[in-house]
Amino acid sequence: MGAIVLAQPSSQRIGVKRYSIVDGQQRMITLQLLLAALRDSSSSKAFQTSINKYLKLQVSGDVHPSLIPGPLDRADFDAIILQTGAEPSKSRVSKTYQYFLERLKRRRQEYLVGVNKIVLKRLRFVRIVADPSTNPLEIFETLNHDGLPLKPMDLVANKIFMTAGAKADSLFLGDWKRLQDELADISLDDYLLAWAQFEARMMTKKKVSPTRDTLFVDFKHLIMERLNTPAEAVTIVRELADDATSYVECMRPVRLEIKGIASERTIKSVLEGLRSWSAKTPADPVIYQLHYYWRAEDISAADYLKALVRIESFLVRWTLAGLNRSPLTSYFRSMAQSPMFAVGKGSADVLVKQWFNRSVPLGLKPSNDLIRDRLTTMNFYSLRKSEGRYVLGQLAVARQQLNRPKSDRFVSNPRLPESKADVGIQANWQIDHIVPINFRRHWTPLLKKWKVDPTELDSQLNLVGNLCLIAKQKNASLLDAAWCPLKENERDSTKTR
Numbered sequence: 001m002g003a004i005v006l007a008q009p010s011s012q013r014i015g016v017k018r019y020s021i022v023d024g025q026q027r028m029i030t031l032q033l034l035l036a037a038l039r040d041s042s043s044s045k046a047f048q049t050s051i052n053k054y055l056k057l058q059v060s061g062d063v064h065p066s067l068i069p070g071p072l073d074r075a076d077f078d079a080i081i082l083q084t085g086a087e088p089s090k091s092r093v094s095k096t097y098q099y100f101l102e103r104l105k106r107r108r109q110e111y112l113v114g115v116n117k118i119v120l121k122r123l124r125f126v127r128i129v130a131d132p133s134t135n136p137l138e139i140f141e142t143l144n145h146d147g148l149p150l151k152p153m154d155l156v157a158n159k160i161f162m163t164a165g166a167k168a169d170s171l172f173l174g175d176w177k178r179l180q181d182e183l184a185d186i187s188l189d190d191y192l193l194a195w196a197q198f199e200a201r202m203m204t205k206k207k208v209s210p211t212r213d214t215l216f217v218d219f220k221h222l223i224m225e226r227l228n229t230p231a232e233a234v235t236i237v238r239e240l241a242d243d244a245t246s247y248v249e250c251m252r253p254v255r256l257e258i259k260g261i262a263s264e265r266t267i268k269s270v271l272e273g274l275r276s277w278s279a280k281t282p283a284d285p286v287i288y289q290l291h292y293y294w295r296a297e298d299i300s301a302a303d304y305l306k307a308l309v310r311i312e313s314f315l316v317r318w319t320l321a322g323l324n325r326s327p328l329t330s331y332f333r334s335m336a337q338s339p340m341f342a343v344g345k346g347s348a349d350v351l352v353k354q355w356f357n358r359s360v361p362l363g364l365k366p367s368n369d370l371i372r373d374r375l376t377t378m379n380f381y382s383l384r385k386s387e388g389r390y391v392l393g394q395l396a397v398a399r400q401q402l403n404r405p406k407s408d409r410f411v412s413n414p415r416l417p418e419s420k421a422d423v424g425i426q427a428n429w430q431i432d433h434i435v436p437i438n439f440r441r442h443w444t445p446l447l448k449k450w451k452v453d454p455t456e457l458d459s460q461l462n463l464v465g466n467l468c469l470i471a472k473q474k475n476a477s478l479l480d481a482a483w484c485p486l487k488e489n490e491r492d493s494t495k496t497r
Contacts, residue, residue: 001027003126007162019129022158025069029077030096031119032067036080037100038119042112051116055081069093071169072177152215153188159220164233171234179241182248189215190280191247194288195240196222197336209337246292250284251275263301267294270308274315277390282329283311285336290348299348306349314356316394319387320374321366331360379462380431388431392467434466 004024021028032055039051057066065081068074076093079086088094104112157176161168183191189212196210199222210218226232249256253271258264274281281287287308294304318328335355356365366374380388435443435457447454460466 001123001125003128006129029069033097034100037104038112038116041104071173153192155216156219160233163227165230167230171237175237175241179244182244186251194247197285198289246295247288250288250291263305267305277387283332285333289336303347303349307352310352316391317366319391320371375464380467381462432468
C-alpha cells in the first residue's frame with residue numbers, strides 16, 4: 001500500500017499519541033470506511049466490537065473517531081464512524097461508504113471475516129514518522145518526485161496547510177474554498193502555473209521560469225521567503241484567491257462583468273472568440289497579465305483592447321500559415337516573463353507591437369504573400385471546426401473593418417462591427433459550402449450552362465472562397481439545395497461574403 005508519512009507534533013495530549021498524516025490521507029480514510037461498512041454489514045456484536053477498536057478512540061470518557069479528516073469531510077465521516085444515524089449525504093465520503101455497504105450487506109459472516117483479515121493482516125504500509133525536528137514535507141516531496149501521480153497543486157496545498165498549523169481548518173473553509181469556488185471547473189494547476197509565471201516576472205533577485213514540469217519546485221522558490229508562519233500561509237492563499245478573478249474572466253469570459261462601455265463589450269467578445277476557438281491559446285500567459293493590469297486600472301480598456309486585437313491577429317495569421325503550436329507557446333511565455341513587458345513603460349499595445357517587431361523570429365512572421373497563397377490553396381477542413389469557424393469570422397471582421405475610416409478602427413470607437421457574435425465565431429454559426437459537396441445532385445445543368453468542368457470544382461470545394469458562415473438552423477435546411485434557394489438563403493443568413 002506504499003508509504004504513509006506521519007508528522008509527530010511537538011506537543012501531545014495525555015494518554016493519546018497523535019500524528020498528522022502528510023501523505024496517505026485518502027488511503028487511510030478509504031480503509032476506515034471499508035472497515036465501517038464491514039462492521040455495519042454484520043449482525044455479530046463481537047465482530048462489530050473488534051472492528052470498532054480500529055475506528056473509535058475513547059478520550060476522557062468521550063468517544064471520538066481515531067482518524068480526523070479535513071473539515072469538509074469531517075461531519076459525514078464522524079457520522080459514519082460513530083454510527084449517529086444521520087441521513088447519508090452526497091459527499092464523496094458518504095458515496096464511498098455506501099458503495100462498500102451495498103457490496104457487503106448481503107454477504108455471509110465468513111466472507112466479512114475474511115475481508116476484515118485481509119485489511120488488518122495482509123495489507124502492508126511503510127510507515128515513515130518525522131519527529132518535530134524533521135521537515136516531513138521534504139520526505140513527502142521525495143516520495144512523490146518521480147513515481148506517484150500527484151499534481152503540483154497537491155504538493156502546494158500540502159505545504160501551505162502544514163505551514164498554517166492550527167489555522168489550517170479555518171484557512172481551508174475560508175480563502176481556499178473561495179479560490180476553489182472562483183475557479184469552479186477550471187484546473188487549479190492551470191491557474192497556479194499562470195499565477196507563478198506572473199509572479200516570476202515581478203521578481204528581480206531570483207530568476208525563475210515556471211513550466212508545468214517544474215511548477216512545484218518553482219512555486220517553492222517564489223514563495224519560500226514569505227511562507228514560514230501560519231499568518232504568511234493565510235496571506236498566500238488570500239492572494240491566490242484574489243488574483244483568480246482575472247484568470248477566470250480570461251478563461252470563462254461569460255463570467256466577465258462589464259459596465260456597458262463599447263470597448264469593454266468588445267473586450268468580452270474578443271475573449272469569448274478566443275475561447276470559442278480553443279479552450280487554451282498560446283497567448284494566454286500574456287492575455288492574463290494584460291487582463292490583470294486592466295482590472296487593476298494600470299492600463300485603459302482601449303489600450304487593452306488594441307493589444308488584444310493585435311495578439312488575436314497574430315494568432316489568426318499563425319493559424320493560416322500552418323505554423324507549429326509548440327514554439328509559439330514558448331514564445332508567448334517568454335514574452336510574458338520579459339522585463340520589457342511591464343506596466344509603466346508605455347501602453348500595452350505599444351509593448352506588444354514592439355515585442356512582435358523585435359523579438360519574434362522571422363519564421364513566426366508569415367508574410368502577406370504567404371497568407372494570400374494559403375487562403376487560395378488551403379483546405380479549411382484541415383483545421384479543427386472551432387478554428388475554421390473562428391478564422392472565417394476574423395476574415396469577415398477584417399473585411400468590415402476595411403470599410404470603416406482608418407481613424408475609427410479600434411481607436412476612437414473601439415468596437416467590432418455588429419459584435420463578434422454576429423460575425424459567426426459563436427456556436428450558433430456553422431461553416432457552409434456555397435457550392436455544395438454533393439453539387440452534382442442539383443447543379444449539373446447550371447454547370448453545363450456556365451461551361452464549368454465539375455472536376456475542377458472538386459479540388460476547390462474546401463477553399464475559403466467557397467466557404468461562408470451561416471446560421472445553424474438555416475444550414476440544416478439547405479443541404480445540397482439548388483442554386484436559387486441556396487443563393488437566397490445565404491444572402492439573408494451569411495456573415496462572410
